[in-house]
Amino acid sequence: MSLGQPLSPRVLNPPASLGVIGGGQLGRMFLQAAQRLGFRGGVLSAIEGSPADQIAHWSVIGPPGHLPALRAFAEKAEGVTVEFENVSAPALRWLAREGKVVRPGWRTLWVSQNRLREKTFLRRYEIPHAPWRPVLSAHDLDGLVPALGLPLILKTAASGYDGKGQVRLDRAGDLESAWASLGHAACVAEGWVQFAAEVSVVVARGADGRSVAYPVGLNHHERHILDTTVMPAPVGPIVSQDARNLALGVAEALGTVGVLTVEFFLTAEGRLLVNELAPRPHNSGHLTIEAAVTSQFEQQVRCLCGLPLGHSDLVRPAAMVNLLGDLWSRGEPDWAAALRHDPGAKLHLYGKRTPAPGRKMGHITVIDPDPDTALARARAARAALVTGRA
Numbered sequence: 017m018s019l020g021q022p023l024s025p026r027v028l029n030p031p032a033s034l035g036v037i038g039g040g041q042l043g044r045m046f047l048q049a050a051q052r053l054g055f056r057g058g059v060l061s062a063i064e065g066s067p068a069d070q071i072a073h074w075s076v077i078g079p080p081g082h083l084p085a086l087r088a089f090a091e092k093a094e095g096v097t098v099e100f101e102n103v104s105a106p107a108l109r110w111l112a113r114e115g116k117v118v119r120p121g122w123r124t125l126w127v128s129q130n131r132l133r134e135k136t137f138l139r140r141y142e143i144p145h146a147p148w149r150p151v152l153s154a155h156d157l158d159g160l161v162p163a164l165g166l167p168l169i170l171k172t173a174a175s176g177y178d179g180k181g182q183v184r185l186d187r188a189g190d191l192e193s194a195w196a197s198l199g200h201a202a203c204v205a206e207g208w209v210q211f212a213a214e215v216s217v218v219v220a221r222g223a224d225g226r227s228v229a230y231p232v233g234l235n236h237h238e239r240h241i242l243d244t245t246v247m248p249a250p251v252g253p254i255v256s257q258d259a260r261n262l263a264l265g266v267a268e269a270l271g272t273v274g275v276l277t278v279e280f281f282l283t284a285e286g287r288l289l290v291n292e293l294a295p296r297p298h299n300s301g302h303l304t305i306e307a308a309v310t311s312q313f314e315q316q317v318r319c320l321c322g323l324p325l326g327h328s329d330l331v332r333p334a335a336m337v338n339l340l341g342d343l344w345s346r347g348e349p350d351w352a353a354a355l356r357h358d359p360g361a362k363l364h365l366y367g368k369r370t371p372a373p374g375r376k377m378g379h380i381t382v383i384d385p386d387p388d389t390a391l392a393r394a395r396a397a398r399a400a401l402v403t404g405r406a
């Protein structure tokens with residue numbers, strides 16, 4: 017049994033009008049894929065000039081939970097998807113009641129937008145994950161260290177990303193102040209996982225219930241922000257198969273229709289623990305634009321429209337490096353230097369006007385028969401952005 021929406025055969029064909037809620041880079045890349053397939057693509061964006069607004073066929077500017085904005089959006093979109101999980105579930109329910117095709121459905125978002133519900137879901141379906149306890153009151157702090165050991169990590173249940181809303185604790189005496197620093201918000205406390213690597217699997221589950229998994233991606237974070245991804249991850253066939261099966265199982269148990277990403281910790285003994293779920297394309301899947309037969313964004317379009325899914329095989333191994341706002345600290349990066357350095361490097365910029373430290377401004381992908389070489393080349397192209405300028 018799964019939590020999901022009933023599978024519906026409704027199909028949207030080009031040039032139907034598809035709308036994405038959220039104006040960031042994920043919305044932008046969804047629209048690029050939709051437009052390439054001949055759809056009209058629009059966005060509900062909180063601000064004008066956002067990455068998705070810049071390229072949309074139509075835009076509605078307004079907050080995603082706001083009824084007038086939703087009404088205007090519903091008038092233009094036949095099919096609706098999301099670029100981030102913090103879209104209100106009632107808003108998605110309302111759009112579905114208005115007769116829109118909404119994929120993923122509100123239940124998927126409801127589970128994945130709150131860490132307490134997400135962990136409860138993982139436990140209910142016996143999907144391996146790190147030990148955790150809910151923290152809803154000061155009383156809940158008492159049993160944490162005996163149950164989870166030290167270090168442990170406190171994460172707000174709602175609205176965290178890129179490591180925001182998280183505190184690591186090394187001493188039991190710091191529990192009170194750590195929870196206070198998170199505003200006494202509802203939290204999940206997690207045991208620290210001594211992982212050997214972090215990996216992720218992007219899957220797509222179509223409206224007919226069929227699903228596909230991409231190869232495993234190996235992710236490296238800096239300051240809790242994704243820095244690089246290499247695909248396929250050098251984890252061997254058994255771990256790779258386990259990770260992909262677990263991710264497919266999560267999509268099935270959720271009953272989601274759409275793209276879903278599962279982030280894992282991989283321990284030194286080869287155990288996989290689910291870290292978190294993202295009910296959408298993921299930063300670690302951006303390299304599928306160049307490296308796979310079908311990109312994660314095209315799968316998102318196909319899922320939304322009830323069209324058959326495309327092959328998820330890689331044409332070539334690949335690596336992706338993120339371009340954060342820090343690269344602008346001494347002025348505009350030297351784009352020509354990076355492209356000159358490696359004519360195989362593919363540059364993606366999201367059109368964000370204000371660089372800030374830690375802000376994702378773009379990425380570079382390199383495909384290469386050897387995944388390690390792909391990573392070295394992508395890193396070198398990124399380095400050329402600043403050394404070329406010196």
Ligand code: ATP
Pocket residue numbers: 146169171176177178179180206207208209210211214237240241242279291292
């Ligand atoms: P994002 O949205 O960017 O994926 P997030 O803010 O939702 O991040 P998590 O994925 O939960 O947060 O954590 C961010 C990173 O912090 C993880 O990728 C991992 O490197 C580290 N981390 C989180 N939880 C643990 C844990 N229990 N043990 C060890 N490291 C952890």
Ligand code: MG
Pocket residue numbers: 279291292
């Ligand atoms: Mg994460």
